[in-house]
Amino acid sequence: MVHPFQSSLSKSEQAFIEMHGLKYEWLFDAQGKGLPFYKVKMELLEKRVAFNTTPCKDYGHKLRSRHGHCLQCDEKRIAWVTRKRGFTYLAFSNSQKLVKVGFSEKIENREDSLNRTKYGGIADWKVFCHVKTNQAFKLESTVQKALRTTQVIREYEHGGFRQYANELFKSSPSDSLESLTKSMSELSISINKLVLDHNFSNLI
Ligand SMILES: [Zn+2]
Incomplete structure (x- = not known):
């Protein structure tokens, strides 16, 4: 593409x-x-x-x-x-039924900033899990590859700029989580590093 x-x-x-x-x-x-x-x-x-x-x-x-x-x-x-250390995370938009696979240096305010900037033109992002690792970039790419057939590209505007959101996938929280855990095991990242939001079960 x-x-x-x-x-x-x-x-x-x-x-x-x-x-x-x-x-x-x-x-x-x-x-x-x-x-x-x-x-x-x-x-x-x-x-x-x-x-x-x-x-x-x-x-x-x-x-x-x-x-x-x-x-x-x-x-x-x-x-x-190209630094690698940070957080790989998954976010879900319930209104659009889309998953975002992301990489971020910090995780605390990530959900707020996705919603504030209307990433992909969407404002109901829920970051439902994250992994802190020094292979965060590699992990993000591996998950994106696994979900590739469901990829969608959204064009949206932010602060007068045209942006392209292409880390979006027509997937569910449970399917994308499965891709994440598979990718973690492929890269020998301990499953203990996975932090799942306590509201995760409400998303499925
Ligand atoms: Zn120069």
Whole structure:
């Protein structure tokens, strides 16, 4: 599946993204916006790479980290962009019957921010389980792969920006939880790390 943002990038930017294993869904369109703005938005939206930023001084590159560093001039920053430690979580929207598989550095306010930003145009997200691991990114990708045939892409607007939610799956809490636990065992992540919301049974 070609991500809608792919065509907004130059050939050399696409090559850079692919060479470093970055994902198109990590991109944030920073056209016309300054660092203070996109830094906050990217954190809320779980984005890692800003594109269409003001060109860097030395080479005119336009891909930057959430902190405004030029990624193409300073490849050390890539390690931060692809960092792995954090939380993999599943959220369910009862109104849309959709599951979101996500990765976040912090879990406490994740549900609030999904609903506040209307992730995917949806405001009844319930984060029903999470796993803290140093393979959180790998785990997220493994679960997404397992659910791939049910993937849906939603276009929505947030703060005047067009966003694409492509971590959404037409699945149920119990089916997606099963994919998560299977993926955990594939990656040898202890099942004891799974934290299930105490209201989980109300969702099924
Ligand atoms: Zn640069």
